[in-house]
Amino acid sequence: xxxxxxxxxxxxxxxxxxxxxxxxxxxxxxxxxxxxxxxxxxxxxxxxxxxxxxxxxxxxxxxxxxxxxxxxxxxxxxxxxxxxxxxxxxxxxxxxxxxxxxxxxxxxxxxxxxxxxxxxxxxxxxxxxxxxxxxxxxxxxxxxxxxxxxxxxxxxxxxxxxxxxxxxxxxxxxxxxxxxxxxxxxxxxxxxxxxxxxxxxxxxxxxxxxxxxxxxxxxxxxxxxxxxxxxxxxxxxxxxxxxxxxxxxxxxxxxxxxxxxxxxxxxxxxxxxxxxxxxxxxxxxxxxxxxxxxxxxxxxxxxxxxxxxxxxxxxxxxxxxxxxxxxxxxxxxxxxxxxxxxxxxxxxxxxxxxxxxxxxxxxxxxxxxxxxxxxxxxxxxxxxxxxxxxxxxxxxxxxxxxxxxxxxxxxxxxxxxxxxxxxxxxxxxxxxxxxx
Amino acid sequence: xxxxxxxxxxxxxxxxxxxxxxxxxxxxxxxxxxxxxxxxxxxxxxxxxxxxxxxxxxxxxxxxxxxxxxxxxxxxxxxxxxxxxxxxxxxxxxxxxxxxxxxxxxxxxxxxxxxxxxxxxxxxxxxxxxxxxxxxxxxxxxxxxxxxxxxxxxxxxxxxxxxxxxxxxxxxxxxxxxxxxxxxxxxxxxxxxxxxxxxxxxxxxxxxxxxxxxxxxxxxxxxxxxxxxxxxxxxxxxxxxxxxxxxxxxxxxxxxxxxxxxxxxxxxxxxxxxxxxxxxxxxxxxxxxxxxxxxxxxxxxxxxxxxxxxxxxxxxxxxxxxxxxxxxxxxxxxxxxxxxxxxxxxxxxxxxxxxxxxxxxxxxxxxxxxxxxxxxxxxxxxxxxxxxxxxxxxxxxxxxxxxxxxxxxxxxxxxxxxxxxxxxxxxxxxxx
Ligand SMILES: Cc1cc2nc3c(=O)[nH]c(=O)nc-3n(C[C@H](O)[C@H](O)[C@H](O)COP(=O)(O)OP(=O)(O)OC[C@H]3O[C@@H](n4cnc5c(N)ncnc54)[C@H](O)[C@@H]3O)c2cc1C
Ligand SMILES: Cc1cc2nc3c(=O)[nH]c(=O)nc-3n(C[C@H](O)[C@H](O)[C@H](O)COP(=O)(O)O)c2cc1C
Ligand code: SF4
Ligand code: SF4
Ligand code: SF4
Numbered sequence: 001x002x003x004x005x006x007x008x009x010x011x012x013x014x015x016x017x018x019x020x021x022x023x024x025x026x027x028x029x030x031x032x033x034x035x036x037x038x039x040x041x042x043x044x045x046x047x048x049x050x051x052x053x054x055x056x057x058x059x060x061x062x063x064x065x066x067x068x069x070x071x072x073x074x075x076x077x078x079x080x081x082x083x084x085x086x087x088x089x090x091x092x093x094x095x096x097x098x099x100x101x102x103x104x105x106x107x108x109x110x111x112x113x114x115x116x117x118x119x120x121x122x123x124x125x126x127x128x129x130x131x132x133x134x135x136x137x138x139x140x141x142x143x144x145x146x147x148x149x150x151x152x153x154x155x156x157x158x159x160x161x162x163x164x165x166x167x168x169x170x171x172x173x174x175x176x177x178x179x180x181x182x183x184x185x186x187x188x189x190x191x192x193x194x195x196x197x198x199x200x201x202x203x204x205x206x207x208x209x210x211x212x213x214x215x216x217x218x219x220x221x222x223x224x225x226x227x228x229x230x231x232x233x234x235x236x237x238x239x240x241x242x243x244x245x246x247x248x249x250x251x252x253x254x255x256x257x258x259x260x261x262x263x264x265x266x267x268x269x270x271x272x273x274x275x276x277x278x279x280x281x282x283x284x285x286x287x288x289x290x291x292x293x294x295x296x297x298x299x300x301x302x303x304x305x306x307x308x309x310x311x312x313x314x315x316x317x318x319x320x321x322x323x324x325x326x327x328x329x330x331x332x333x334x335x336x337x338x339x340x341x342x343x344x345x346x347x348x349x350x351x352x353x354x355x356x357x358x359x360x361x362x363x364x365x366x367x368x369x370x371x372x373x374x375x376x377x378x379x380x381x382x383x384x385x386x387x388x389x390x391x392x393x394x395x396x397x398x399x400x401x402x403x404x405x406x407x408x409x410x411x412x413x414x415x416x417x418x419x420x421x422x423x424x425x426x427x428x429x430x431x432x433x434x435x436x
Numbered sequence: 437x438x439x440x441x442x443x444x445x446x447x448x449x450x451x452x453x454x455x456x457x458x459x460x461x462x463x464x465x466x467x468x469x470x471x472x473x474x475x476x477x478x479x480x481x482x483x484x485x486x487x488x489x490x491x492x493x494x495x496x497x498x499x500x501x502x503x504x505x506x507x508x509x510x511x512x513x514x515x516x517x518x519x520x521x522x523x524x525x526x527x528x529x530x531x532x533x534x535x536x537x538x539x540x541x542x543x544x545x546x547x548x549x550x551x552x553x554x555x556x557x558x559x560x561x562x563x564x565x566x567x568x569x570x571x572x573x574x575x576x577x578x579x580x581x582x583x584x585x586x587x588x589x590x591x592x593x594x595x596x597x598x599x600x601x602x603x604x605x606x607x608x609x610x611x612x613x614x615x616x617x618x619x620x621x622x623x624x625x626x627x628x629x630x631x632x633x634x635x636x637x638x639x640x641x642x643x644x645x646x647x648x649x650x651x652x653x654x655x656x657x658x659x660x661x662x663x664x665x666x667x668x669x670x671x672x673x674x675x676x677x678x679x680x681x682x683x684x685x686x687x688x689x690x691x692x693x694x695x696x697x698x699x700x701x702x703x704x705x706x707x708x709x710x711x712x713x714x715x716x717x718x719x720x721x722x723x724x725x726x727x728x729x730x731x732x733x734x735x736x737x738x739x740x741x742x743x744x745x746x747x748x749x750x751x752x753x754x755x756x757x758x759x760x761x762x763x764x765x766x767x768x769x770x771x772x773x774x775x776x777x778x779x780x781x782x783x784x785x786x787x788x789x790x791x792x793x794x795x796x797x798x799x800x801x802x803x804x805x806x807x808x809x810x811x812x813x814x815x816x817x818x819x820x821x822x823x824x825x826x827x828x829x830x831x832x833x834x835x836x837x838x839x840x841x842x843x844x845x846x847x848x849x850x851x852x853x854x855x856x857x858x859x860x861x862x863x864x865x866x867x868x
Binding site for chain 1: 503504783784785787789828
């Protein structure tokens with residue numbers, strides 16, 4: 001049964017645009033003045049310009065326009081929730097509820113540039129400054145690339161064996177097929193001047209103190225290492241798993257068919273991770289997959305588009321239900337007891353009424369947090385994340401932070417890229433003794 | 437029900453849409469398909485003398501497109517018919533006999549000698565065709581042999597050949613004009629003086645449509661070389677319409693019937709040509725782009741418009757715009773208009789702002805009270821219409837005439853009286 005579905009895991013969610021499609025679509029862009037789409041893009045790509053370069057058959061020039069602001073333009077073209085970013089405010093959305101397909105056009109040109117294997121940049125002369133970057137996710141590599149462009153030497157430390165962070169271990173398989181995350185990381189690193197050291201964990205192999213002593217500056221982009229605890233004592237059951245671990249296992253498996261999910265899967269949560277875990281469970285062959293969320297559907301962190309994607313893939317969305325307890329038999333969870341919720345005095349409360357949903361496995365997707373170890377470092381925190389200013393500077397003058405582990409920006413790939421870029425510019429100014 | 441039937445020089449056709457002399461009218465098969473589709477008439481592909489000319493055996497067309505590959509302009513290096521004269525004459529006779537209610541005009545181009553023209557008009561008359569069109573327009577290939585545009589650029593030749601044709605034939609004679617000339621009134625006057633029953637215009641415009649940047653050859657490329665060709669299609673319509681109007685309002689040719697040609701693609705294009713003085717129209721590129729079926733859009737579109745505008749027959753609107761075409765110096769300088777933006781229709785693309793700011797009069801805001809908003813500043817707006825021309829939303833910006841009060845830009849009261857440049861104080865030659 002599952003084999004046709006399993007193919008969807010390795011099939012692009014959107015097929016790449018052909019040249020003809022790209023020309024027709026690019027013609028729809030009005031080349032707006034002070035374009036709203038640019039303002040809505042967290043990395044501020046000059047969208048009207050890159051689209052015009054497509055329409056004039058200059059895809060490499062177009063790709064450079066994109067990479068100038070966002071070196072992960074290829075991944076962002078695939079994973080950005082454009083429906084809540086650039087495409088939401090496109091004036092053609094206002095005009096006829098059909099925005100220019102900015103994301104797909106962005107993929108069209110970046111694919112072509114990456115296929116040349118060349119980067120459109122020359123590095124500045126060496127500065128003899130050496131910067132440590134912790135974390136090889138989008139924040140860390142974006143920072144490293146920009147630093148290398150400015151002539152600095154960069155060493156990247158990452159706890160895991162592969163670069164890319166959640167691009168490699170977290171993003172849904174059908175958004176980044178054909179090993180794209182690794183190809184992109186290799187492409188970005190080909191600028192030179194960046195050494196990546198794998199399986200080097202901050203806190204084990206080295207500390208913030210040792211990095212500060214050995215390097216001229218430090219950037220921290222370690223993402224969110226821990227997951228929230230629902231307080232259900234789930235650890236003792238092997239058919240209850242964190243959704244992020246399940247997805248990482250799936251992304252790293254040689255043969256997805258070997259990744260087991262039960263016939264009936266419950267995903268608890270309401271964000272992008274919950275949706276991705278549910279859709280991929282379905283593609284793995286699960287019969288009944290429900291995403292169960294404690295608030296209203298309109299309050300889900302997953303965008304309307306993502307919700308619809310789940311529904312068209314046969315995932316059931318159930319809301320106003322909070323998990324109360326796990327029901328187990330001989331060491332395996334066989335069902336989850338939920339309590340109905342409602343809003344009272346602006347707060348969510350249980351109504352006392354409960355329902356039990358039977359299942360073969362449970363995936364927990366109730367949010368990630370900064371790892372405990374990072375929380376205990378000497379850096380100041382804000383809302384549980386490393387506190388940074390608008391230049392990504394932490395409370396320590398030698399340390400910058402960005403991406404999910406930092407206190408500003410949303411948890412999105414494109415936001416991580418922007419924060420890494422901002423940090424690199426700030427580090428560059430500091431190392432060149434220039435004021436902002 | 438409106439009546440679309442047309443009578444041009446006594447040649448009747450069920451509608452005013454003829455196919456221009458070109459590939460669509462090159463042979464019986466095409467013309468029969470056209471008549472089956474509903475076209476009112478044809479001007480048969482230009483005939484010449486035997487031995488028939490030859491065409492290149494490679495690409496003969498080139499095009500320019502909008503980005504979604506809508507064809508905007510077509511260029512060709514085709515010559516006149518490349519089939520034997522008698523083959524064409526036989527087919528013309530047969531088609532006319534089978535389709536008596538459709539217009540059958542035959543286009544001709546032979547060397548500039550009286551005997552040649554005398555000879556060929558006789559042969560055409562024997563086919564039963566309704567009229568003659570003299571091709572003085574083809575800008576390539578034939579002109580280098582002293583025919584086509586080479587004749588059309590010399591008014592004396594036009595008059596001479598026209599007079600021969602009138603002398604040796606009883607058929608109506610239409611002279612087809614080339615636009616590759618400085619003042620279109622000169623060849624039209626010459627045709628008139630030669631006794632032409634009508635002029636048709638325009639033929640194609642000399643052009644190089646594109647250069648292949650890899651091979652460095654102009655397109656269409658024949659073995660690495662190209663040659664200038666004739667340009668036609670939607671892009672040439674404005675040039676053609678001006679030429680039609682110039683002839684229609686020239687006192688010397690005001691009564692000379694015109695068949696309008698050049699870029700006609702929709703019913704609206706046709707209606708515009710006809711309001712400027714064309715009694716009927718001819719179409720080539722649009723048919724070559726979309727096939728003959730567009731005739732259904734042309735006829736129904738024109739009929740629906742006539743119905744809604746209260747015109748019962750073609751004569752009711754032919755030439756209605758001609759008297760409104762004036763020389764610049766006669767335009768009313770006291771007419772004041774300013775742009776107005778319909779904020780509900782505006783999609784905030786900002787194009788009107790940036791073009792006015794960069795290239796015109798800094799008369800459109802980009803923000804109002806810190807909000808993205810595009811409004812016209814009456815104190816700066818000269819009413820130039822650039823913003824209307826670039827706004828992507830139909831009817832979002834309109835030009836509003838100001839009939840009373842003070843022009844906010846000049847501070848001067850609106851003057852209701854007509855005054856033009858001829859009497860303006862800044863005009864050194866002014867009488868006033
Ligand atoms: C399942 C899932 C799906 C998502 N889907 C989307 C999507 O479709 N679109 C979108 O825009 N965003 C999506 N996101 C969010 C997006 O992936 C993140 O916002 C983004 O990856 C954050 O980048 P980062 O560089 O800050 O962190 P990460 O990508 O998490 O990278 C952190 C890196 O640091 C390394 N690291 C961690 N701790 C240490 C340590 N102590 N020492 C050394 N190295 C360490 C990790 O190995 C990793 O390589 C998704 C997230 C998840 C979890
Ligand atoms: C391929 C081609 C061949 C043409 N051949 C002739 C011709 O033989 N005789 C002629 O009078 N005009 C010829 N024309 C000109 C057309 O009749 C017409 O005047 C011109 O194309 C403008 O009209 P349009 O814009 O509707 O195409 C030709 C045009 C094209 C495209
Ligand atoms: S808002 Fe839409 S139309 Fe305007 S520049 Fe951006 S993509 Fe183009
Ligand atoms: S249009 Fe027809 S004849 Fe001309 S090149 Fe194409 S296929 Fe050949
Ligand atoms: S060009 Fe038209 S749609 Fe665009 S901002 Fe101006 S008025 Fe609005």
